[in-house]
Structure formats: C-alpha cells, structure tokens
Amino acid sequence: MRTKKVIMNLMSNIMLQIVTAAINFILPRLFMTTYGSASNGLISSIKQFLSYLKIIEAGVGNASIAALYKPLSLRDKEQINGILSATNHFYRRSGIIFTMLVALLAIFYPLVVGDEVNPRTALYLVLILGISGMWEYFFIGKYLVLLTADQKSYVIFRIQVILLIASTILAITFITLGFSIVVVIAWSSVLLLLDIVFLRRYVKIKYCYFNIRVKPDTQAIKAKWDALIHQIASLVVFNTPFILITIFLGLAEVSVFTVYNMVFNAVTLFVSAFSGAMLAAFGDILVKEDRDELHKYFQQFETVFYAAVAFCYTCTAILILPFMTIYTAGVEDVNYIRPWLAMLFVIVGVANTIRIPSNTLINAAGHFRETKNRAIIEAVINLVSSIIFVQFLGVEGVLIGGLCSYAYRTCDLILYTSKEILKNSALHTVKKITRNMILAFIAASPFAFFIELHITGAGTWLIAAICVSLWTITIVFLGNFFLEPKMMRAIWDHVKRTITNT
Template structure:
C-alpha cells in the first residue's frame, strides 16, 4: 500500500507540475503581449505581497501535518478530529487577518509601488487576485494538509491540474477579446474555488472526521514551534520580489518573474517527484522503523542530489536561450541577464539540495530545536538583498538568496547527522563532491552548444542535446562513485525489460 500510494502521489504530482509549468509559461507571455512588462510586473508583485500573508500561518501547517502522522498510523479518528478542529479554528482566524491585510494593501500598496497605475486600477486588481487566498485559508488548507499526511496527495493534484488548464484556456479567450487584466484575474480566482470544495467532499466520503470535535488539551502540541521554519520559507520565496518592488522598478520585477518562472517551474517539477516521501518518512519515523528509514533516506539523498544536478544543470545552460526565445519581440525591458540567470539557477538548486535534510527535520518534529538556523537564513537573505539591490539590482537580490540557501543546506545536513538518523556527514560531503565534479565537467561540454536561431524548435533541439550530455556525464561519474546504486537501477531496468517481453 505504501508503494502504491507513493507511485500515485508522485505520478499525479508530476502531472500537476508539468501542467503548472506549461500553463505558467503560456499565461505570462499572453499578459506580456497584451498588457506589457509593467502590468506583468504589477501582477507578480501583488501576488508576492499576498503570498506574504501565509507568513501569518507561522508554520502551523507543517506542524499540523507532522501531528497527523501518528494518529493516522494508529487509525485514531478522535485524535485526528481534534487536530483538524484545532487547525480549522486557527486558520479561520488567519482568514480574518488576511481580510484586514488586504484592506491595508488597498490603502498603502499603490503608494509603495513606483508605477503609473492609479488607485482604482491597482485596488481592483488586488481584490480580484486575493479572493482565492481568502477561500483557501478559510476551509481549504486543512483538508490539503490532512490528505498529504494520509499519503493521498493525489486527490488534490487532479482537480488542481484541471483548474489550471481551465484557467489558462479562459484567460486566453478573455485576453484575445480585449478583457481587462482585472476581469481575467477575477475569473481565475473563481475557478480556483472549485478545488477546496472537491477536497471537502472527498474527505467526508472516505473519513469519519468530526470538524467540531471537543478537546480539553491542545491537540497540536508544537503549534507555535514551526514559526522560524515558516518565516524562513516565506522570506526565501518572497524577499526578492518585495525588495525589487520597493527599491527598484516594476520592469525589474517583470524581468525577475520571467527567470523565476523558469527556475520555479523546474524546482516545483523536481519537488513533485518527492511529494510522497515526506509522508512516508514521517510514518517510518512515527513507527520507529529506523533500519528501513535509513535505507530509504540513503536512496532519497542520492536521488535528490543526482536529480538536482541534472535538472538545474540543464536549466543553467538552457535558461538564457529560452528567455531569448520567450521574450522575442518584447522590447520595453532588457530580459537578457546572463549573470543573474546563473545566480538564480544555483540558488534554487540549493533549495532542492536541502530537501532530504529539511524533510527529515519536519518528519521528526524538530521545530523548536532548529529555529536558529531558519531565523539566521531569513535575516541574512533580507539584509544582503536590501543592501545589494541598489548597487547590483537583480543580481543583488539573487546573491542574498544564494548565500542564505548555502548556509541552510549545510546546517541542516550537519543537524540531521548529529541529532536525527545519525546519517554520517562524510556521506553528505562525498555527495557534494560528486555534484560539483559533475557540474564542472558537464557544463564545460554543454557550454559549447549554441542556439542556432531564436525559435522554439531550435531551443528544443538544443535542450535535447544538452540533456543527453548531462545524462551521460552523470551516469559515468556515478558509476565510479555510486556503483552499487547504478547497478541496482540497471538490474531493475533489466527486470522490467524481461517482464515486458
């Protein structure tokens, strides 16, 4: 059953991320063509300011999911109902605060952003974009956390994928027929209201949860101990756009959003392959199946590092050519930023490299013990980004993210080694050396490949050549340093081929 759910979660999550990436590339391009770089920058800036509201979640979401692992493994319906009830009460308070925050944005945001748009234009856009956030925090987020903890994340990925496709089609039609950006975003918010309704129907049908279960003692014992982790996550994801919105221009926000669209898409696509692992590792930790946990963690670390090197190695080579093709014909801003492209790619690769160590900390419930790491990373990112943005602009905010990510990844690996599964630090050091060696060799080879024309077909041919080279280099180097894992994979492939015949 574990394996079946892992496959379902991984597959549907992968499909969802592919849909997100494809539609996420189509829609901004339509907005750029239809409304220009400043409107695109305004939309992305507002989205980022609304993302910051999840700051108020204070990490409770991660703690709720961790708290659910044990009662789920024991099939303790009463305890599950108490946790869900407590979480719902908390998030309804967040929904109220979100409404107040949105009112504040309506008053102050037009003053903060240096743009030509008036109050009415900007405020209507804020309202249109914020509707979906309100509904999610009112009754959608707890159901999502419950399904993730129950290893049934696939239930939410399917309606999410359908919603994204539908939103892209309707937005395309509306843009083509001259609808305003406010009307387009308002319709988008209405489409996304469907997902939380579907999740609630599914849970009521398959689980006997009481959303109004009474309790005397707080069922989420570490409710406030995930604060630092959550703050760091929000800061690392949101600081760059907020700093650019405040201290730079909306044109720079638009440039940043195009590059971030690519690296974020790659990051989310890659992370979708790991979505089933957190609940699996959480269950193994709750049951104290340490030997099996160590075996799975060993594979998990290797797969994450190897996958990150491949995905982001190819991204680093293909990013600039893709942006050249994607922004062809857009002349109101300079989208060709090679140094920024390299830094933002490395920074987001660091986010993925830390996944196995971060997931182990979350699964182990070590929130309070690891707060200092998250706080320091958040502060470092903010300080460096604010100082550097005036001198180096886009590059400055990327440097802040990169340094914070590097610090956090190393710290987490050391912490896990000493305090959780006692994973030897030499394994981490060896893995990082292999990563570095692979990146250097593959980059030297693929940097010689060039885009022959500014067309998608030319970029696709370049992407295929690049991917083939990176796969060969990764395979050969890992055959030397991780011979056992490569041979195991080859044997599995061999077995599959034999069965098919």
C-alpha cells in the same frame, strides 16, 4: 503500500509541476505582450505581498500534518478528528485576520507602486488575488492537511491540474477577446475555487468518520508557534526579492526577475516533487521508529534527488539564455537578456535546492523548535545582505544576498539532519553532492567550451533541448551507476518491485 503511495504522489506532483510550468510560461508572455511588463510585474509583486500576509496561518498546517502521522498510523479516529477540529478552528481565526489584512493591503499597495500602473487596477487585483488565501483558511485547509498527512497528496495534485488547465484556457480566451487584466484574473481565479467541491466529496467518501465538530485537540498542534518561526523565515528568504525590487527598482525590474524566476522556480518545483512525495512516508517511518528503514529510504532518496538536481540545472544553465531570447522577443520596454543574472540564478538555485532532502526530513520529524533559531539567522542574513547589495547591484544584488543566506543554512541543515535525526556522518551527503556536481560539469563542458548552439526559433530550441537533455541524463545516470552501482541497483529493484505489484 508506502512505496506505492510515494510513487503515486510523485507522478501526480510531477504532472502538476509540468502543467504549472507550462502555464507560468504561457500567461506571463501574454501579459507582457498584451498589457506590458509593468502589469506582469504588478501581478507577481502582489502575489509576494500576499504571501507575507500568510504568516498569520501561524504554522498551523505544518504542525497539524506532523501531529497527524501517529494517529493515522494507529487509526485513532477520535484523535484524528480532534486534531482536524483544532486545525479548522485556528484556520478560521487566521482567515478573519487575513481578510482584514488584504483589505488594508488593497488600500496601501497602490501607494507603493506609484504611477507605474492604474491605482484602481492595483486595488482590484489585490482583492481578487487575496480571495484564494481566504478560501484556504475558511474552507479547504483542513482537507489539505488530512490528505497530505495520510500520503494522499496525489488527490490534491490531480484536482489542481484539472482546475489549472481550465482556468488557463479561460484566461487565454478572455485575453484574446480583449478583456482587461482585472477581468482576466478575476474569472480565472474564481474557477480555481471549485476545488472545495472535489475535496469535500472525496473526504466524505474515503473518511466516513471525518467530523470537525468534536472538541478541538489544541494541545496536539502546540508546535505551531515553532512552525510559525520557520514560516516567517521562509517568507523572508524566498519572498524578499520581489518586495525589495518593487520598492527600490520598480515593476519593470520585477517583471525581469519574475521571468527568470519563472524558469528556475519550475526547475525547483520539478525537483521538489521528489521531496513532496517522500514527506509523509518519512513521517510514517519516524513514527514507527524504524531506524534501518529510515536510513535505507533516505540514502536512496538522496541518490535520486541529487542526480535530478544535476540533470535539471545543467540543462537549464545551457539553455536559459537562448530560451529568454525567444521568450521575450518583441518585448522592448525592458532588457531581459542578462547573462550575469542567468548565471546567478543557476548558482542560487543549486545552493537552495540541495538542502531540500534535509529540510524534508526535519519537517517530517517535526523538529520545528530545535531548528527555529537557525531559520531566524538565515532570514536575518538574507534580509540584511539583500538590502545592502540591491543598492549597488540591482536585481543581481538581491540574488547575491540570497546566496549569502543559503551558504549558511544549506550546510547547517545537512549537518543537523545527519547528527540529530539520522545519527550518522554528513560525509554521505557531501559525497553525493560532490559527485553530481562533477558529473554536471562534465556534461556542461562541451557546450561551454566547444559547441555553440545556433538557435533561431522555438523549433530549433526544442531540438537543442532534447539533445542537451539526452546527453546530460546519460552522463549523470552512467556516472552515478559506475560510482555507486550497489545503490543504483537497489533503487532500480525497488522501483521494479513496486511497478510489478501495482
């Protein structure tokens, strides 16, 4: 049953990432060509500022999910409702503070961007984009926590897919009809708020005992303050680039960073779908203290995950610049074709992504307090180095700053997980990473040294992408199979049994 839920979560998450990636390719291109690079940068910049405001969530979500694993496993309905009642209580309190902060941001943000865009447009967009954050705190947060902890994230993903597609169709229609960017963002954002209808209905049917009017069990989510430290650190690490580029380099450079980040974020989200599907499963295993099962699942998870990383980033490294040439054709207000920036994005993407399995296990185990100081160190390294390098190297400097922090934290996470949770040697993980890096180099070598891709348009790029993908997946799959045949057969047998029994 656990494996079935993992596969359902995985497939639904992959579908969501594919849809999200497609939308993230379509809309920015339309924004750049219709409203200009500054407007595209404006939207991305506002979203990152709003992400910083979400620190007032205070780690409630992660702490609540970790706290729910045991009562859900034991079917303790009283404790489940107590935790969800506490979650709802803290979310509403956070929502009030978030609303006030959004109002303040709407007043002061136009001063940050200066005269690059209309101040009134900036104010309206802050308020509109801030609504989704308020919505989560006041209405849907408790449902998201419950379904995630109960290994039913696929329900959330499927609802999001439907609403994202509908919202995008509406946005494209309004852009075609010549509406302003404020109207486009407003109506497409409102449509996404319909998730409350579907989530509330599903929970009411499947969890007939659901009741948040009971006494809040605030003690059960006492780890929220430690989870908050991780949340703040993550915001600094992953959102600092947009903030620094907005302040030091301007909205046009934000747009450049956003377009590249769009591609690599899609890759990361696709690969992360594996970890998202496994999070609750690991939580369930850890609660039951099944050490052998944990080792088996994690070893298989790492094997598949690192192979997926090798495949995705090899294809991206080969195809990114031809894609950028086609994607930004006709946009001449800023230069988007930057080979060094593309190369740094690949390196930073790999350095960040290979730590995801270890980070997933730490979150599932609820080791927020034990690792919070390490997260703080990473955030400090990232912030200080990014501020220094952006002064001299521009956008590339921000990426180098991120690489400095990843060099520390990725190694730290792998070592911590091996020593404190798995109780084994980190060499198992290091071998998998090294093996797949070598396979990635072998797959990329022909295109780096011998084969030159002659891409003239979207059609030839698609053909090239298919050929590159088939070549890369063959090298990565065969390489892993020959170098670790026992593990690959075990994974394949596991998948076949699950499909047969579904």
